[in-house]
Amino acid sequence: MACVIEKINEIIAPENLVYAKSPLTNDDIMHYCPGCSHGVVQRLIAEVIEEMGIQEQSIGVTPVGCSVFAYKYIDIDWQEAAHGRAPAVATAIKRLMPEKMVFSYQGDGDLAAIGTAETLHAVNRGENIVMLFINNAIYGMTGGQMAPTTLVGQVTSTTPFGRNVDINGYPLKITDLIAQLPGAAYVTRQSVHTAAAVRRAKKAIRKAFEIQRLNCGTAFVEIVATCSSGWKLSPVESNKWMEENMFPHYPLGDLKDSKRADSGLYRIKSK
Amino acid sequence: MAKVSGAVVVDIEKCKGCSLCVEACPTLTLMLNRSVNNRGYHFCYMQIPENCNGCANCSAVCPDSCISVYRLRIVH
Ligand SMILES: Cc1ncc(C[n+]2csc(CCOP(=O)(O)OP(=O)(O)O)c2C)c(N)n1
Ligand code: SF4
Ligand code: SF4
Numbered sequence: 001m002a003c004v005i006e007k008i009n010e011i012i013a014p015e016n017l018v019y020a021k022s023p024l025t026n027d028d029i030m031h032y033c034p035g036c037s038h039g040v041v042q043r044l045i046a047e048v049i050e051e052m053g054i055q056e057q058s059i060g061v062t063p064v065g066c067s068v069f070a071y072k073y074i075d076i077d078w079q080e081a082a083h084g085r086a087p088a089v090a091t092a093i094k095r096l097m098p099e100k101m102v103f104s105y106q107g108d109g110d111l112a113a114i115g116t117a118e119t120l121h122a123v124n125r126g127e128n129i130v131m132l133f134i135n136n137a138i139y140g141m142t143g144g145q146m147a148p149t150t151l152v153g154q155v156t157s158t159t160p161f162g163r164n165v166d167i168n169g170y171p172l173k174i175t176d177l178i179a180q181l182p183g184a185a186y187v188t189r190q191s192v193h194t195a196a197a198v199r200r201a202k203k204a205i206r207k208a209f210e211i212q213r214l215n216c217g218t219a220f221v222e223i224v225a226t227c228s229s230g231w232k233l234s235p236v237e238s239n240k241w242m243e244e245n246m247f248p249h250y251p252l253g254d255l256k257d258s259k260r261a262d263s264g265l266y267r268i269k270s271k
Numbered sequence: 272m273a274k275v276s277g278a279v280v281v282d283i284e285k286c287k288g289c290s291l292c293v294e295a296c297p298t299l300t301l302m303l304n305r306s307v308n309n310r311g312y313h314f315c316y317m318q319i320p321e322n323c324n325g326c327a328n329c330s331a332v333c334p335d336s337c338i339s340v341y342r343l344r345i346v347h
Contacts, residue, residue, distance in 0.1 A: 004321060040333070
């Protein structure tokens with residue numbers, strides 16, 4: 001045993017460090033429930049901003065929902081928006097300060113219910129912002145009510161017998177709608193449930209920020225996420241439930257990757 | 272032949288015992304501790320430290336940024 005401890009102490013040296021949280025991730029203990037996807041995504045945003053060296057330029061817009069306090073966790077500038085209005089606030093910030101890197105961060109209740117108008121019109125105008133969309137198919141913050149994205153048959157506190165299409169309509173694939181809009185330069189759907197998925201999601205977030213540099217339209221990243229408290233499952237069970245039930249309806253991968261966006265020729269906005 | 276060996280350091284007070292790292296670890300290194308931190312969570316720890324290869328899968332899935340990973344390359 002003593003020999004094992006000695007060995008561990010030898011390994012734990014600064015020159016052997018392969019991963020530590022980004023210095024942009026504040027030391028505050030996050031208020032999220034254990035296992036919540038919001039924490040993983042916010043860690044990735046901090047890493048991307050650090051790696052791109054854009055800490056001073058970045059402005060995030062937080063929603064209403066569990067991620068309302070995201071501004072406490074990443075050491076950049078933030079603006080809180082009213083429920084659903086993050087894309088409108090991000091539009092104003094980016095238009096007034098085009099040199100800034102502006103992103104909105106929203107849950108599905110915020111982005112796809114009360115904020116549907118702001119979401120669709122911001123993308124349709126091709127606002128040069130990054131929009132991050134955390135789809136956990138439920139209203140997490142308010143106690144697990146049905147969201148527009150809730151799956152058919154999914155039990156929530158307002159659909160105790162499961163979502164019934166005759167009464168509640170169909171789960172809204174808002175990311176698929178967004179991909180149809182000419183203002184969208186890059187639209188992708190990712191998840192953060194395994195290490196490989198986390199690495200892909202980070203690449204997608206990085207790409208979205210790079211696209212903002214090209215000034216060629218909206219970059220939209222959906223993360224299919226878990227809400228173990230709302231779903232009433234453990235975090236590990238939630239990941240399994242998400243794979244089995246969410247992924248068939250919300251398949252992962254790029255929905256749109258405008259080639260012209262890469263060349264920067266798609267639409268150059270005058271400053 | 273190069274043998275890679277790793278270790279993780281867990282920020283015990285930040286850990287909420289969600290168990291996602293235990294599930295993500297390919298070498299069955301991690302486990303939740305029987306004792307709890309000051310906030311009452313069973314924090315994760317290296318139950319079998321010899322197993323760790325420093326792959327950083329655990330830190331990738333951690334929602335609370337509690338895990339730092341170290342990797343040593345032993346050349347024989
Ligand atoms: C104008 C207004 N209407 C309703 C609410 C109540 N409310 C707070 S958060 C929320 C939904 C949050 O769900 P989601 O966006 O999916 O985020 P999550 O908490 O799941 O991350 C609602 C309806 C509010 N705060 N303001
Ligand atoms: S209620 Fe759901 S979305 Fe909100 S912090 Fe808890 S797990 Fe995350
Ligand atoms: S670094 Fe890899 S092998 Fe080591 S504890 Fe983490 S997941 Fe397991």
